Amino acid sequence: MSEQSQSLFEDAISVLDRAAAYADIDPEAIEKLKHPRAMLTVSIPVRMDDGSLQVFTGYRVQHDGTRGPTKGGIRYHPKADIDEVKALAFWMTCKCAVVGIPYGGAKGGITVNPKELSRMELERLSRGFVQQVADFIGPDTDIPAPDVYTNAMIMGWMMDEYSKIQRHHTPAVITGKPVELGGSLGRDDATGRGAYYCIKELEERKGWNPSETTVAVQGFGNAGQHVAKLLHADGYKIVAISDSHGGIYSPDGFDVPSIIKMKDETREVRAVYCSGALCESVPSTSISNAELLELDVDLLIPAALEKQITADNAPRIQAQHIIEVANGPITSEASRMLSERGILIVPDILANAGGVTVSYFEWVQNKAGYYWDLEEVHERLHKIMRREFDLVYRRMMDKEIDMRTAAYAHALSRIGTAIAAQGTRAYFANGTA
Numbered sequence: 001m002s003e004q005s006q007s008l009f010e011d012a013i014s015v016l017d018r019a020a021a022y023a024d025i026d027p028e029a030i031e032k033l034k035h036p037r038a039m040l041t042v043s044i045p046v047r048m049d050d051g052s053l054q055v056f057t058g059y060r061v062q063h064d065g066t067r068g069p070t071k072g073g074i075r076y077h078p079k080a081d082i083d084e085v086k087a088l089a090f091w092m093t094c095k096c097a098v099v100g101i102p103y104g105g106a107k108g109g110i111t112v113n114p115k116e117l118s119r120m121e122l123e124r125l126s127r128g129f130v131q132q133v134a135d136f137i138g139p140d141t142d143i144p145a146p147d148v149y150t151n152a153m154i155m156g157w158m159m160d161e162y163s164k165i166q167r168h169h170t171p172a173v174i175t176g177k178p179v180e181l182g183g184s185l186g187r188d189d190a191t192g193r194g195a196y197y198c199i200k201e202l203e204e205r206k207g208w209n210p211s212e213t214t215v216a217v218q219g220f221g222n223a224g225q226h227v228a229k230l231l232h233a234d235g236y237k238i239v240a241i242s243d244s245h246g247g248i249y250s251p252d253g254f255d256v257p258s259i260i261k262m263k264d265e266t267r268e269v270r271a272v273y274c275s276g277a278l279c280e281s282v283p284s285t286s287i288s289n290a291e292l293l294e295l296d297v298d299l300l301i302p303a304a305l306e307k308q309i310t311a312d313n314a315p316r317i318q319a320q321h322i323i324e325v326a327n328g329p330i331t332s333e334a335s336r337m338l339s340e341r342g343i344l345i346v347p348d349i350l351a352n353a354g355g356v357t358v359s360y361f362e363w364v365q366n367k368a369g370y371y372w373d374l375e376e377v378h379e380r381l382h383k384i385m386r387r388e389f390d391l392v393y394r395r396m397m398d399k400e401i402d403m404r405t406a407a408y409a410h411a412l413s414r415i416g417t418a419i420a421a422q423g424t425r426a427y428f429a430n431g432t433a
């Protein structure tokens with residue numbers, strides 16, 4: 001079976017047996033993690049602007065809830081399907097455990113190209129989804145958030161719809177909301193910032209000089225833009241950027257804030273020069289997304305979608321460090337090939353965990369009804385990312401394993417302890433209480 005046709009979920013859970021060898025976890029717990037707790041598929045009828053009715057398919061998967069309510073984003077994408085959502089939910093279980101926040105994992109998705117919908121159709125679709133999953137989610141059961149092609153406004157609609165169904169204001173049912181509707185300061189750039197903190201930890205250990213360190217970023221959305229912006233502000237040379245339309249390359253590095261400004265206005269990445277409020281396109285080399293991945297850069301940051309680096313292109317990857325800001329951008333086979341070549345991969349379940357960490361902060365603030373300032377959010381996020389990066393890095397060095405295996409072993413030890421606290425065979429088969 002080719003890697004492209006292989007189940008993403010099966011590929012995702014293949015890490016479990018390997019990582020278990022380095023974790024404190026009972027085999028029964030590993031077996032439990034190979035099966036999502038619950039899966040829901042819904043049909044969402046939407047009245048379109050032209051008067052016609054269109055029915056969309058949506059999914060919500062709860063993977064494991066041993067460590068707390070399940071948590072995970074909702075993706076709108078034409079290729080979203082149950083297999084992808086299952087894999088993403090599994091990664092959320094592991095991600096929450098890596099950073100030690102008291103959640104299990106979940107994920108949601110709707111098979112739709114949101115760029116083809118009007119804003120009013122998008123609102124009707126988002127509210128319709130919540131109507132179908134309202135009994136499945138809740139502030140103490142399963143808490144959604146944004147993911148690819150969903151944003152703060154959509155989270156606000158969903159929270160409003162859920163609150164109407166419950167007949168009381170329930171901001172803690174969903175995170176990533178607009179700040180004015182109970183969102184947390186610092187949630188917008190949290191995923192990129194978490195990845196940036198991981199890169200700063202590497203910088204310290206490797207002794208990098210930012211102005212001599214080149215970076216390529218694939219995907220220029222919520223996650224990719226912010227990590228590029230923070231690295232650029234520190235003097236890193238962002239030499240390549242791409243989005244779904246294609247990429248741009250300049251060996252001298254781009255002025256990232258100008259590109260963000262232009263992308264906000266034109267919806268595509270272009271090399272630009274901005275002066276005052278005026279921006280104009282400037283020459284740069286156009287490259288494809290495939291070419292971007294194979295550039296000779298120090299840091300490669302895939303921040304778009306899964307399965308971007310496979311056994312096919314892995315031999316051509318030249319970057320010595322890869323920060324997985326997207327979920328699952330490297331298949332397990334490709335990951336093994338890259339690690340064998342000594343390429344350091346900071347895995348998604350650690351590198352992009354800043355998003356769910358600040359989502360957790362948002363939920364805590366909603367429950368308390370007391371809101372923190374930005375400085376407090378950044379400080380708390382930094383403390384967690386720094387601590388957990390260090391624990392994973394040390395496990396990698398001590399056990400002489402790759403960083404992905406170390407991150408999973410770290411997560412599995414936490415999940416394993418929680419599952420064991422409910423009793424395993426060793427306890428139950430041992431007779432009386």
Ligand code: NAD
Binds near residue numbers: 149150218326
């Ligand atoms: P987004 O919708 O804000 O941005 C997605 C970006 O990827 C856009 O720039 C889009 O043009 C680009 N893109 C889409 N298809 C592409 C392709 N084939 N090649 C290159 N670029 C492509 O989404 P996001 O929230 O930034 O999510 C990006 C990745 O980060 C996803 O894997 C997501 O699961 C992961 N992630 C996001 C968050 C979060 O808080 N937003 C948290 C954790 C992980």
